[in-house]
Amino acid sequence: MKKSILNDSQLAAVNKTKGAVLVLAGAGSGKTRVLTHRVAKLIEEDVSPHNILALTFTNKAANEMKERIFSLVGSRANDIWIGTFHSICLKILMYNIEKIGYKKGFAIYDADDSLALIKKILKLSKYESSEINPKTIKYNISNAKNDSYNYDNYLTQFNDFDPKEYEHEATAYVFEKYENELKTNNALDFDDLLLKTISLFEKNKETLHYYQNKFEYVMVDEYQDTNEVQYRLIKMLAYMHKNLFVVGDDDQSIYGWRGANIENIYNFEKDFKGAVVYKLEQNYRSHQNILNLSNEIIKKNSGRKDKVLFSDEKKGDKPKLIVYSDEYAESRGLAKICQDLNDDGESLNDIAIIYRTNAQSRLIEQALVEANIPAKNLSGRSFYERKEIKDILAYLNILINTDADLYLIRVINTPKRKIGTSSIAKLNAYAFENNISLYESLDFAEDIVPKAAAISIKKFKTMMAEFELKKDSIPLNDLMERVFVKSGLKDMYINASTMAEAQSRIENVEELIKNAAERENQGETLEDFLYNISLITNMERKEVNEAVSLMTMHSAKGLEYRNVLISGVVTGILPHAFSANTQAGIEEERRLFYVGITRAMSHLYMTSYTTRATRASGFFEVTMASTSNFLTEISDDLYEKQETVQAKQMMNNISGDKTSSSPFSGFGKPSFSSGTAFKKAKSDINITYEISDKVAHPKFGKGQVVEISGQGDSLVLTVDFKEHGIKKIFAAIAPIEKV
DNA sequence: TCACTGGGGATTTTT
DNA sequence: TCCCCAGTGA
Numbered sequence: 233m234k235k236s237i238l239n240d241s242q243l244a245a246v247n248k249t250k251g252a253v254l255v256l257a258g259a260g261s262g263k264t265r266v267l268t269h270r271v272a273k274l275i276e277e278d279v280s281p282h283n284i285l286a287l288t289f290t291n292k293a294a295n296e297m298k299e300r301i302f303s304l305v306g307s308r309a310n311d312i313w314i315g316t317f318h319s320i321c322l323k324i325l326m327y328n329i330e331k332i333g334y335k336k337g338f339a340i341y342d343a344d345d346s347l348a349l350i351k352k353i354l355k356l357s358k359y360e361s362s363e364i365n366p367k368t369i370k371y372n373i374s375n376a377k378n379d380s381y382n383y384d385n386y387l388t389q390f391n392d393f394d395p396k397e398y399e400h401e402a403t404a405y406v407f408e409k410y411e412n413e414l415k416t417n418n419a420l421d422f423d424d425l426l427l428k429t430i431s432l433f434e435k436n437k438e439t440l441h442y443y444q445n446k447f448e449y450v451m452v453d454e455y456q457d458t459n460e461v462q463y464r465l466i467k468m469l470a471y472m473h474k475n476l477f478v479v480g481d482d483d484q485s486i487y488g489w490r491g492a493n494i495e496n497i498y499n500f501e502k503d504f505k506g507a508v509v510y511k512l513e514q515n516y517r518s519h520q521n522i523l524n525l526s527n528e529i530i531k532k533n534s535g536r537k538d539k540v541l542f543s544d545e546k547k548g549d550k551p552k553l554i555v556y557s558d559e560y561a562e563s564r565g566l567a568k569i570c571q572d573l574n575d576d577g578e579s580l581n582d583i584a585i586i587y588r589t590n591a592q593s594r595l596i597e598q599a600l601v602e603a604n605i606p607a608k609n610l611s612g613r614s615f616y617e618r619k620e621i622k623d624i625l626a627y628l629n630i631l632i633n634t635d636a637d638l639y640l641i642r643v644i645n646t647p648k649r650k651i652g653t654s655s656i657a658k659l660n661a662y663a664f665e666n667n668i669s670l671y672e673s674l675d676f677a678e679d680i681v682p683k684a685a686a687i688s689i690k691k692f693k694t695m696m697a698e699f700e701l702k703k704d705s706i707p708l709n710d711l712m713e714r715v716f717v718k719s720g721l722k723d724m725y726i727n728a729s730t731m732a733e734a735q736s737r738i739e740n741v742e743e744l745i746k747n748a749a750e751r752e753n754q755g756e757t758l759e760d761f762l763y764n765i766s767l768i769t770n771m772e773r774k775e776v777n778e779a780v781s782l783m784t785m786h787s788a789k790g791l792e793y794r795n796v797l798i799s800g801v802v803t804g805i806l807p808h809a810f811s812a813n814t815q816a817g818i819e820e821e822r823r824l825f826y827v828g829i830t831r832a833m834s835h836l837y838m839t840s841y842t843t844r845a846t847r848a849s850g851f852f853e854v855t856m857a858s859t860s861n862f863l864t865e866i867s868d869d870l871y872e873k874q875e876t877v878q879a880k881q882m883m884n885n886i887s888g889d890k891t892s893s894s895p896f897s898g899f900g901k902p903s904f905s906s907g908t909a910f911k912k913a914k915s916d917i918n919i920t921y922e923i924s925d926k927v928a929h930p931k932f933g934k935g936q937v938v939e940i941s942g943q944g945d946s947l948v949l950t951v952d953f954k955e956h957g958i959k960k961i962f963a964a965i966a967p968i969e970k971v
Numbered sequence: 972t973c974a975c976t977g978g979g980g981a982t983t984t985t986t
Numbered sequence: 987t988c989c990c991c992a993g994t995g996a
Binding site for chain 1: 984
Binding site: 594 | 987
């Protein structure tokens with residue numbers, strides 16, 4: 233091992249190849265470097281690549297590790313099992329699923345599929361009309377699974393005075409049906425990939441021993457993010473050889489909401505006897521000014537393993553906080569910063585804009601488009617979640633697995649074939665009674681559904697049979713092209729939408745087909761292809777042009793950029809309001825912020841705003857917003873604060889004129905709500921406010937503004953709500969910039 | 972029984 | 987913006 237490229241702590245960790253090792257690696261301290269060099273070291277010591285397993289959380293991390301190991305040891309890297317927990321489990325299940333009572337060709341239901349299934353079950357249940365949100369149920373079920381609960385003992389986790397009793401009762405009900413349905417569909421959901429692997433190991437010791445024996449060296453990246461199930465899996469796999477090497481940073485634990493148990497990293501030394509711990513605190517990514525800020529922020533968290541990052545790079549700009557008047561101004565501001573950085577010689581590829589929630593990306597993308605700055609969204613709706621992709625994949629999945637009813641339900645009337653919901657319901661009932669799959673029930677359509685539908689079904693079935701016949705005899709891309717055209721999907725996209733939309737949908741499908749052709753050349757069958765893409769969230773597209781990267785903070789983890797712009801550093805978003813009611817929640821949000829900040833190598837910008845327009849009851853509600861308390865609670869010497877002219881004006885200007893009754897331009901409907909209020913409009917330096925005299929209030933309904941008076945830095949509107957009489961409502965005003 | 976339309980409502984983070 | 991639902995017309 234070349235000593236020069238590793239520091240002493242890194243080298244010590246790399247050289248400790250036997251036994252249990254925990255590397256506590258601060259952000260940017262060369263965690264991936266340690267992992268990859270350790271693999272290289274093992275291979276140098278003649279460990280067979282077949283005996284090495286490396287587990288990561290994201291595909292991105294897995295790919296990066298593969299590449300970096302490849303560059304160290306060449307093609308031997310190809311034989312190492314490197315992948316996400318989910319993909320490694322999938323690989324194991326592909327060979328072994330029959331041992332636990334599933335058929336080969338099992339389906340994998342993704343998050344959307346699971347939700348669809350849950351909705352279907354809810355609809356048929358007594359909870360149908362209740363206020364139960366399917367997403368909540370899905371979340372509950374997934375959490376239960378990740379905590380190793382099943383539908384039988386689900387309710388035992390709550391005490392007698394469970395405030396959410398009804399919700400949990402509904403969850404338990406749906407949970408059971410959901411699991412049964414998955415089983416009869418010969419399908420697994422994402423959580424099952426891990427759980428079924430564990431039950432495979434529990435029920436089949438031979439298989440377990442095979443893998444325990446195979447994986448002499450087990451490595452886990454981002455150990456702080458492991459949940460109960462993953463922890464059990466790691467323990468099982470490393471049991472025989474006991475060479476377990478985990479890398480993590482408790483300060484970057486951001487998946488608590490998915491069941492990640494930060495205790496796993498704290499308990500490592502107890503769990504694995506003789507464990508050795510190495511700390512990496514030297515940061516090679518950011519300069520000291522960025523680290524000072526991140527250190528101060530994370531220090532506010534309790535119970536952490538103390539680490540203080542330091543850097544040899546002392547020079548560098550102080551992080552900047554820029555406050556705008558609202559989100560619109562903010563997104564334009566972000567575009568301008570990108571432009572300025574680019575003018576200063578920074579490549580757009582070296583700029584990342586990161587945010588807390590995906591929803592924030594829309595405005596930003598818009599602003600970038602307007603400013604002519606190319607951007608790529610690294611999170612967002614992924615390629616494989618697009619409607620057109622899911623449609624064609626559903627057709628293909630049926631060719632592999634006719635038991636997976638969900639796929640059939642998706643495509644049987646897409647495009648429209650006059651097979652409506654009631655016909656499908658009848659088929660469903662018939663299938664259920666006769667204990668056959670929905671697909672098999674199609675053969676009996678004549679007896680079950682009206683004639684017109686029966687004829688369509690027969691046609692559909694004939695078409696599918698044709699595809700099936702062709703499946704093994706023509707190339708994959710030809711098969712897909714055929715399915716795309718003959719099913720009518722292509723025509724549907726062409727006809728049902730605008731030109732631009734049609735083009736984009738068709739391009740996406742063509743891209744998928746191209747990708748399939750490449751994969752077939754590498755020896756993948758249709759089945760392999762469907763499995764391999766089922767866990768990928770975004771297709772690697774070769775980006776030719778420079779572009780700014782957009783992503784959530786969660787997906788930013790593990791990445792680094794010279795210039796990082798963190799948007800929406802506003803209380804309510806960061807920390808997110810959903811997580812703000814518990815200490816643990818707030819601390820996780822703080823870690824998230826910490827992750828964001830520590831992505832930056834040389835320039836860090838944080839942006840916030842003073843008013844926020846959100847939607848409530850169909851109307852825009854404008855509320856006051858303030859810079860995240862994560863920043864305001866620490867010394868402001870650590871960053872440079874700038875307020876834009878507009879934000880200042882917003883704070884200083886108060887007068888208002890009732891000049892118009894038209895809806896506020898650019899904002900759709902007039903707006904506001906209790907305790908808050910209002911919006912905007914206008915141009916130029918001389919700000920005049922244009923305020924609608926018709927407003928709508930979430931509680932009081934529609935009303936007429938009868939009087940406006942200035943008061944302090946706000947307005948008071950006197951509004952006549954017909955049903956509730958006259959009310960005085962506080963309103964804050966946010967001017968916008970000249971467009 | 973099916974398709975289409977318009978209005979209303981909703982959006983944390985990921986494999 | 988996109989998704990879901992109720993209502994309507996064929």
